[in-house]
Amino acid sequence: MSLIGDFGVDPMTPEQFDAEAALFGPLTDSVRTLMEATLMSEAEADDVARARALVDEAAALLNTRRGGIALGTRWGTDGIRRSWGNAVMGLRNPVAPPLEFTHDDDGPSWAEAELGGLYEGPPGLVHGGVVALLLDQALGSAAFYAGSPGMTGTLTVRYRQGTKLGPVRVEAALDRVEGVKSFVVGTVITPDGVCAEAEGIFILPREVRHLAGELAQSFHPGEG
Numbered sequence: 256m257s258l259i260g261d262f263g264v265d266p267m268t269p270e271q272f273d274a275e276a277a278l279f280g281p282l283t284d285s286v287r288t289l290m291e292a293t294l295m296s297e298a299e300a301d302d303v304a305r306a307r308a309l310v311d312e313a314a315a316l317l318n319t320r321r322g323g324i325a326l327g328t329r330w331g332t333d334g335i336r337r338s339w340g341n342a343v344m345g346l347r348n349p350v351a352p353p354l355e356f357t358h359d360d361d362g363p364s365w366a367e368a369e370l371g372g373l374y375e376g377p378p379g380l381v382h383g384g385v386v387a388l389l390l391d392q393a394l395g396s397a398a399f400y401a402g403s404p405g406m407t408g409t410l411t412v413r414y415r416q417g418t419k420l421g422p423v424r425v426e427a428a429l430d431r432v433e434g435v436k437s438f439v440v441g442t443v444i445t446p447d448g449v450c451a452e453a454e455g456i457f458i459l460p461r462e463v464r465h466l467a468g469e470l471a472q473s474f475h476p477g478e479g
């Protein structure tokens with residue numbers, strides 16, 4: 256599998272990306288609201304049935320024209336990658352909380368989100384796999400920001416206490432680089448304190464090592 260799939264093929268202009276974001280960003284937000292409502296609704300049976308018909312109609316409308324199975328990473332004429340299908344940050348992915356990372360030169364990369372019932376594992380707590388998901392993205396994004404991008408080779412998570420549903424902060428920072436391997440550390444923090452700690456080894460795959468410079472320059476804070 257290539258890290259950069261369709262690199263350089265039919266790049267889109269920033270204006271095209273902006274128009275798509277303006278159209279689909281609000282739709283993604285609406286679907287996220289719908290997902291939460293689906294989970295928590297106590298509406299009357301008739302109303303649930305009507306809502307289902309409306310949702311099916313909306314899905315049919317959206318499917319009148321569609322792409323393949325995933326958005327992939329798309330490249331702009333500005334050299335910036337857009338990963339709008341990304342499960343943690345993707346602008347077009349309603350499953351994404353979404354997390355928007357801030358990258359500072361003098362501190363860890365960080366993002367904050369409100370995790371509701373859609374991400375539940377044990378009652379009232381965030382699913383452990385979701386915690387790992389957020390950490391994977393945070394650590395990978397921090398490696399990218401530091402100029403040492405890579406795919407997750409190894410991710411080790413230590414769950415210190417349950418992560419309550421609600422406000423969550425994720426932090427990550429590059430520890431060191433050894434050749435093609437970036438060693439990154441990170442934490443998940445709630446008002447209760449540190450809930451999980453992670454160490455990750457991110458590796459630039461051999462098939463794209465010759466593109467390391469272009470990849471590093473393609474980083475945009477809002478895109479991962």
Ligand SMILES: CCCCCCCCCC(=O)SCCNC(=O)CCNC(=O)[C@H](O)C(C)(C)COP(=O)(O)OP(=O)(O)OC[C@H]1O[C@@H](n2cnc3c(N)ncnc32)[C@H](O)[C@@H]1OP(=O)(O)O
Nearest residue numbers: 391392395396399406407408409434456458459460461479
């Ligand atoms: C667009 C980027 C987005 C950035 C945000 C990222 C956040 C999201 C991150 C993900 O979710 S990535 C998806 C989950 N990860 C994968 O699917 C990775 C699957 N595995 C692979 O593709 C390859 O096995 C891998 C790229 C990790 C390594 O294959 P290579 O052929 O490039 O490695 P190579 O054999 O050349 O080994 C290079 C070095 O890495 C070491 N290594 C290899 N695999 C490793 C591993 N799994 N863990 C730790 N170290 C590993 C290996 O020993 C060696 O060390 P030395 O340089 O010291 O000799």
